[in-house]
Amino acid sequence: MMVVDMQAVMEKAEILTEALPYIKEYHGKTVVIKYGGAAMEREDLKEVVATDIVLMRYVGLNPVIVHGGGPEVSRQMKAMGKEVKFVNGLRVTDKDAIDIVKMVLVGKINKEIVSLINRHGRLAVGLSGDDGNLIMAKKKQMEGIDLGFVGEVTKINAEVLNNLIKDDFIPVVATVGVGEDGVSYNINADKVAGEIAAALKADKIIFLTDVDGLYKDFKNKDSLISELKLADCEEKLANKEIQQGMIPKVEGCVTALKAGVKRSHILNGTIPHALLLEIFTNKGVGTMITK
Numbered sequence: 534m535m536v537v538d539m540q541a542v543m544e545k546a547e548i549l550t551e552a553l554p555y556i557k558e559y560h561g562k563t564v565v566i567k568y569g570g571a572a573m574e575r576e577d578l579k580e581v582v583a584t585d586i587v588l589m590r591y592v593g594l595n596p597v598i599v600h601g602g603g604p605e606v607s608r609q610m611k612a613m614g615k616e617v618k619f620v621n622g623l624r625v626t627d628k629d630a631i632d633i634v635k636m637v638l639v640g641k642i643n644k645e646i647v648s649l650i651n652r653h654g655r656l657a658v659g660l661s662g663d664d665g666n667l668i669m670a671k672k673k674q675m676e677g678i679d680l681g682f683v684g685e686v687t688k689i690n691a692e693v694l695n696n697l698i699k700d701d702f703i704p705v706v707a708t709v710g711v712g713e714d715g716v717s718y719n720i721n722a723d724k725v726a727g728e729i730a731a732a733l734k735a736d737k738i739i740f741l742t743d744v745d746g747l748y749k750d751f752k753n754k755d756s757l758i759s760e761l762k763l764a765d766c767e768e769k770l771a772n773k774e775i776q777q778g779m780i781p782k783v784e785g786c787v788t789a790l791k792a793g794v795k796r797s798h799i800l801n802g803t804i805p806h807a808l809l810l811e812i813f814t815n816k817g818v819g820t821m822i823t824k
Contacts, residue, residue, distance in 0.1 A: 548814075551814060552813040552814070555814075556592050556593065556813065559593070559812065560592070560593035561593055561595070562594060562737075563594075563698065563736055564594055564595065564596050564597070564736060564737050564812070565597045565599060565730040565733065565735045565789070566586070566599070566738075566739045566741065567600070567741065567782070567785065568741055569600060569601055569722060570743040571743050571803045572803065573642075573802075574605075575803070578803065581806060582808065583646070583650050583652070585806055585808040586598065586703065587656060588809065589809075590656060590701075594812075595698045595703075596703055597698070597703070597704050597706070597729065598646065598703065598704065598705045598706065599706045599708060599729055600638075600642060600643070600646060600707060600708070601638065601721070601723075602638045602642040602722075605641070605642060609637050610633055615629055620678055621675070622780075623673070623680055624719060630719075631717055634719045635661070638661070639659075639709060643659040644659060647659040656701075656703050657703040657704075657705050658697055658702045658703070658704055658705065660693070660694075661706070661708075662706075662707075662708070662709050662718075663710075663711040663717065665690060665692075666693075666711060667690050667693045668686060668689060668711065668720065668725060669690070669710065669713070670687055670711060670712055671684060671718075672712070672718065673685045682716070683720070684710045684718025684719065684720045685720065686720060686725060686728045689729050689731075689733075690732075691729075691732040694729070694733060706729065708720050708722040723782045723784070724784065724785055724788070726738060726785050727788035728788060730785075730788075730789035731788055731789050731792030731794065734792070735794050736794070737794060738786065738796075739797075739798045739799075739811065740799045741808075742782065742799060742800070742801065743803060744779075745800075745801045746799045746800065746801070746818075746819040746820030747783070747799060747820040751776045757820070759819075759820060760822075760823070761822045761823075763787065763790050763822060766786065766787060770783060770784070770787070779799070782799055783799075783822075785797075790823070795823070797823075798811055798820065798822075799819050799822075800818055800819035801819060
């Protein structure tokens, strides 16, 4: 006869009970998830994130996944004997490089994410910017420097994503944009995520990264900022108080919040089930930025 650990069973029941009000609150709401960092690189975390996304969908949320893939692009460029060069954090992207970016982001990473999610059912659809002119872009200008095929968003055609959401699909978006002339552009994924959240009027946007969030002092791990107002966030950006790698993520948060998104979160994607902890528990993790 199997012995039931009633304490363990009760703890599981309490977890489910704690999640109930959050499931009710977010049912039918759209959540944009910028998927990146170690969570997208480490094999042991890929399945965890995919499972979390699937669970979110089955309890009634509408997740939209936005991904880049810079490290993989760099590895592929080096393997093909191409120089990897950055200026102010932006990849210099010539004709050969944009072809590699599209090959890696659209042809490899996007399909991998879609495949992981679809192990659980007919759930995910992969897209890039030229699908239905989803991400319209223009060449990014930088004084004195030609970055090549690096772009910035001019418009997000939200109807493409809304139609997929309405049909119960999870859109998975590779951040390659397209110009009016059909030219492809490599665009910072954090910026695209913010623009997509704004266009969809999402309830929240979540950035998965490799650190716990924003810090008052990055060297002091006890100085994590658990909550920040939009105005304070903009002030920190203006005063250059945000650590370099976090700047595009914070700018993405600002874009989303100014467009009406209620909350933005920066989470450590190396924490297993960070997405579920943030959305469905009282504790939450990382840094939350609100209007």
